[in-house]
Amino acid sequence: MELHSFGCRVLEEKRIQAAFALLEAERGKGNFPGFSALVGQGDQTLASSSGGFTHPVSRADNQPVTGSTIFDCASLTKVVVTLPLLLILVDHGRLSLSDPVSRYLPAFAGEGKEQVTLQHLLTHTSGLPSSLDLYSHGWSREQIVGHVCRASLTAKPGERVVYSDLGFILLGEIASALLRQPLEQAARRLVLEPLGMADSGFCPGDLLKPRIAATEFDPALGRHKHGEVHDENAAAMGGVSGHAGLFATAADLAAYAAMWLGRGTYRGRRLFSRAAAEAALRRWTAQEGAARGLGWVLRGDTQDGAGDWFSVRAFGHTGFTGTSLWLDPDGERFAILLTNRVYGGRGYSITRLRACFHNAVAAAFR
Structure with missing residues (x-):
């Protein structure tokens, strides 16, 4: 395990080492080939650690995971790319969260869908199902979006x-259309x-393949996905x-997290x-157990992964591949x-490890 603490006086060294040791122990059990973790405060990295390999050690193309290893972030895309693009568009008066989705996607109509707003999509309260098989039909991107609309x-x-x-697929298409730029280019220009x-x-x-951690075995490809998006529907949309x-x-x-702790600003540059x-x-949902x-x-949601010691103001998101980003404005950490x-399949749940890691991180702050 590689560990960097940067001579930090904010963290107790033994405690932060213990936090990272939790990850190494879980990796040692074979639950994932590798990990990269980082703890920060404000716009500063306080400590980081990495361990394991991009593939299991038996692979010839294996590389050790380091701080520069690139991971498939899965659903972190929702909050790192799509969310800031929507906020930027609202800032510039290009849309309102109360706008109906059908204003931008006319095919999104019928069965009461005219009542669904952008706010509903952003808070997962649109009524759309969790997902659909959009990948096994050979559809074009336009056909996929049309199917979601229907x-x-x-x-x-x-x-x-x-x-x-599905809601965030539509939000990505709306952002791309309003910005008149493919989503990946808009993300590069306005966020990354x-x-x-x-x-x-x-x-x-x-x-970049030597720097990328591989994900799950894909029977259709006859190999593990490596440098290709793990999510099947995203893959069908060209990645x-x-x-x-x-x-x-x-x-x-870490730079993205610091921008949120700076309320839209990172080192003097304002994103939104x-x-x-x-x-x-702010909490937009009233349903018990659903704090979005x-x-x-947000804290109190059934998917809250902050652990026990992060404050009531903490917020975050996870990714199916085994990724997470959690922030606590109290202490700006x-x-x-x-x-x-997911390398060995989808059976292993990282939920408990994530919460325990966050507990140990919170305990390491002086």
């Missing part, structure tokens, strides 16, 4: 939270480049979607307004955990 609602808009990839996230993006390509597809390093995500940041972190901001998971936990 999907039947499973609940009335605003009635309950149903975590939905301003934050200096040079190692992050969609469809990383073969040159670029509003719900999944982002690849990133822990260091790049303070008003937008504060609105995104705009995109973000954050924790990033990137793994390829």
Whole structure:
């Protein structure tokens, strides 16, 4: 295990070492080949650790995981790419969260779908199902989006939270259309480049493969996915979607976390307004056990992975591949955990480890 503590006086060294040791122990059990983790405060990295390999050790193309290893972030795409693009558009008066989705996607109509707003999509209260098989039919991107638009609602808009990839697929398409730029280019121009996230993006390509942690075995390909998006629906959309597809390093995500702790500003550069940041972190859902901001998971949600010691103001998000980003405005601290936990299949749950890691991180702060 590689550990860097940067001579930090904010953290108790033995405690932060113990936090990272939890990850190494779980890796040692064979639950994931590798991990990269980082703990920070404000815009500073306080400690980081990595361990394991991009593949299991038996592979000839194996590489040790380091702080520069790139991971498939899965659903972190929702809050790192799609959410900020929507907030920027609201800031510039290009849309309102109360706008009906059908204003931008006319095919999204019928069965009460005219009542679904952008706010509903951002808070997972649209009534759309969690997901659909959009990948096994050979559809084009336009056909996929059309199929999502025609999907039947499973609940009335605003009635309950149903975590939905479909809603963020639509949000990505809306953002791309309004910005008149493919989603990956808009993300690069408006989010990644301003934050200096040079190692992050969609469809990383073969040159970066040695730095990328592989994910699950794909029977159709006859091999593990490596440098290709793990999510099947995102793959069917060319690797670029509003719900999944982002690849990133822990260091790049630290810059993104710092921007949120700065309420839309990172090292003097503003990405979106303070008003937008504060609105995104407000609870928008009333359902018990469903505490959702705009995109973000808040304390008290059934998917809350902050652990026991992060404050009531903490917020974050997870990715199916074994990734997470959790922030606590109290103390301006954050924790990033990137793994390829799906390498051996989808049976292993990282939920408990994530919460225990966050507990140990919180306990390490003086």
